[in-house]
Amino acid sequence: MTTAPDAPVLSFEDVTFQRSGKLILPGVTFAIGRGEHWVMLGANGAGKSTILGLAGGNAHPTSGAVGILGDQVGRVELRALRERIGHVDPRHLVRSPLTIEEVVLTGFTGTAEKMMRWAPEPSQVDRARELMDTLGLGAKRESTWPTLSQGERGRALIARALVTDPELLLLDEPTTGLDVAAREQLMETFEVLPGTHPGLTSLLVTHHLEEIPTTVTHALLLRDGVPSAHGPIRDVLTTEAVSAAFDHPIAVRHEDGRWSARSIRR
């Protein structure tokens, strides 16, 4: 099923989530429209990964409704839904020495390793190669996973997530552990996506305002499992709202499309 053009790609309606007796999300409501690119920010333990897990169809809410691509979680087979979502998780584990191309192709099987008795169609190989070229990995196609830098792995995982042409892309701290040049290269990669994938919608989790690509349109600030602000990024990322979300005085700046934050010293 394809979502109606004006229906939200992702919606949370009064979503709660409880684990081991702990109420991690006491009530989350927000909606993401088609073609929007969101960033989610919040202190350690605020619940960002929990929200991303629900958004990726990896868990059911304790109560409330999670709508993904026009379907409500609980009323649809999650496996089918997950095929329409690209998930970039830096904790993705590749144990065997696969080449970049093989890793990208695992996006078709939704597995971390090469699936036994599965071989890609020529059109799937073409698609994988096209994406590797777009993401600057064309020359490294045959390089094996253990020999890659963190930045190359990050770009390969984005290619893997995009190979099935997902409608929703979820990115969990993709710039973690990158040096400044690799981080900037990865951000440039994100910034080409609205041009190369016009219908794509994305939700990025990051800890640093400096790591927000210039193409991000909306922001959600999470505090103790509750969105304290959400909406167009310029309305949300203010000194007051960010300081409140992190319970710390933080001055926010926006220059040349990039964001930065520093502590306000008294």
Ligand SMILES: Nc1ncnc2c1ncn2[C@@H]1O[C@H](COP(=O)(O)OP(=O)(O)OP(=O)(O)O)[C@@H](O)[C@H]1O
């Ligand atoms: N299975 C679980 N059982 C109990 N508590 C959990 C479980 N999973 C997560 N939590 C707790 O829920 C809270 C939110 O976790 P989550 O990983 O979503 O936060 P986060 O905002 O992504 O944090 P970080 O920025 O540190 O990655 C944390 O306090 C965490 O310890």
